[in-house]
Amino acid sequence: MLSQQIAPLIVLRGGRVLDPSQGLDETADVVIEAGRIKNVGRDAGAAYEAGEEVRIIDAAGLWVCPGFIDLHVHLREPGQEYKEDIRSGLEAAAAGGFTAVCPMPNTQPTNDTRAITEMMVARALEHGGTRLLPFGAVTKGQRGAELTEMADLRDAGAIGVSDDGLCVMNAAVMRHAMEYARTFDLLVSQHCEDHDLTAGAQMHEGARSTQLGLRGWPRAAEDIIVARDLILAEMTGARYHVAHISSLGAVRLIREAKSRGLRVSAEVTPHHLLFTDEALLSYDTYCKVNPPLREQADLEALREALADGTIDCIATDHAPHTDLEKDCEFEAASVGIDGLESAIGGMLGLVREGVLTPLRFVEALSAAPARLIPDFEGGSLREGRRADVTVLDPAAQWILDEEALRSKSHNTPLLGRELTGRPVMTVVGGRVVHELGT
Numbered sequence: 277m278l279s280q281q282i283a284p285l286i287v288l289r290g291g292r293v294l295d296p297s298q299g300l301d302e303t304a305d306v307v308i309e310a311g312r313i314k315n316v317g318r319d320a321g322a323a324y325e326a327g328e329e330v331r332i333i334d335a336a337g338l339w340v341c342p343g344f345i346d347l348h349v350h351l352r353e354p355g356q357e358y359k360e361d362i363r364s365g366l367e368a369a370a371a372g373g374f375t376a377v378c379p380m381p382n383t384q385p386t387n388d389t390r391a392i393t394e395m396m397v398a399r400a401l402e403h404g405g406t407r408l409l410p411f412g413a414v415t416k417g418q419r420g421a422e423l424t425e426m427a428d429l430r431d432a433g434a435i436g437v438s439d440d441g442l443c444v445m446n447a448a449v450m451r452h453a454m455e456y457a458r459t460f461d462l463l464v465s466q467h468c469e470d471h472d473l474t475a476g477a478q479m480h481e482g483a484r485s486t487q488l489g490l491r492g493w494p495r496a497a498e499d500i501i502v503a504r505d506l507i508l509a510e511m512t513g514a515r516y517h518v519a520h521i522s523s524l525g526a527v528r529l530i531r532e533a534k535s536r537g538l539r540v541s542a543e544v545t546p547h548h549l550l551f552t553d554e555a556l557l558s559y560d561t562y563c564k565v566n567p568p569l570r571e572q573a574d575l576e577a578l579r580e581a582l583a584d585g586t587i588d589c590i591a592t593d594h595a596p597h598t599d600l601e602k603d604c605e606f607e608a609a610s611v612g613i614d615g616l617e618s619a620i621g622g623m624l625g626l627v628r629e630g631v632l633t634p635l636r637f638v639e640a641l642s643a644a645p646a647r648l649i650p651d652f653e654g655g656s657l658r659e660g661r662r663a664d665v666t667v668l669d670p671a672a673q674w675i676l677d678e679e680a681l682r683s684k685s686h687n688t689p690l691l692g693r694e695l696t697g698r699p700v701m702t703v704v705g706g707r708v709v710h711e712l713g714t
């Protein structure tokens with residue numbers, strides 16, 4: 277259990293309040309009482325005095341945002357707790373500024389039943405920090421054939437379904453999954469990869485894979501599944517979501533589908549926004565990820581689409597692995613990047629470069645993912661809302677140091693790099709679950 281108690285009242289004074297749900301970008305106070313947003317406004321907190329019952333925090337120079345939500349993480353419990361577990365994963369999430377995270381079901385065993393979903397939710401509640409909103413599997417054992425009992429999964433707390441790590445390859449299965457999920461308003465998140473086209477692939481297929489002599493993962497393998505699924509989403513009316521979009525072709529398809537009013541959405545990871553396959557020229561296994569890092573044209577298309585809202589949100593695809601699985605030959609290395617604690621520091625550069633406005637950056641991490649989660653009271657600082665709040669210092673200079681990471685793993689190409697900007701306080705339901713320096 278976390279030791280922090282609920283302070284009856286927290287006053288964040290004079291911060292830059294960025295709340296995309298209200299189009300708010302102004303200097304203001306945020307008052308949190310009994311776990312909820314009491315009010316937001318210039319000098320709203322002026323009347324309070326610090327004391328046992330009231331904590332006053334000088335937020336001058338800081339950004340005060342609705343709590344960040346990560347729609348795509350791997351916390352490895354049950355089954356691979358040596359890489360990460362729910363507790364370490366939620367601590368990493370809190371340290372990274374996230375007030376809610378959505379773990380994917382590719383655990384061991386697969387999260388394809390009510391019992392496993394309930395166990396994960398209970399474990400998180402016992403920890404008492406960042407909220408855990410799990411995805412259940414689309415198919416039993418993620419084998420791509422038989423659908424899970426989605427009603428049970430939803431009743432146990434699942435917010436969506438996905439076979440992430442694997443693609444639902446069979447079109448008939450995907451159609452029935454969408455029809456079934458629609459009944460329960462569950463989000464269907466697809467890992468878009470035609471596995472026949474990526475057999476044995478180690479990296480993006482292009483000039484660099486040829487140069488390195490590694491088998492390639494062509495964009496077409498992603499685009500084909502996105503195109504097929506959009507047709508099925510239109511047919512079924514399901515809420516369809518593209519996980520970790522990486523190719524410029526997939527962006528084009530989503531843009532076209534949205535222009536016709538389809539209920540589709542997409543997320544992009546920090547690493548696909550920051551790196552290209554050039555990072556693999558040194559055979560850096562920390563950059564081996566699925567879908568793979570692609571080319572400059574893809575990176576630019578992803579940035580543009582995130583800025584204009586074609587891509588709804590940023591999700592880390594936090595995929596912890598130990599040294600054993602990464603300090604080895606490239607072809608033997610596991611895929612994935614540890615992302616929760618480096619996401620904000622890594623991506624604030626996009627704001628400084630003018631790729632994203634501060635408000636859009638915050639929206640892609642809060643209001644946008646919140647909209648995709650059924651009945652979720654988050655992503656907003658409106659008065660009366662549950663007080664999930666992320667406070668960050670956009671100017672803090674720091675080094676992503678292995679020793680300081682809360683995650684059990686540290687497989688990220690940002691390790692050891694100097695970053696600018698970081699979360700300094702994470703508040704969940706009015707409780708401080710992370711504070712820098714404590």
Ligand SMILES: [Zn+2]
Binds near residue numbers: 440519520
């Ligand atoms: Zn995936």
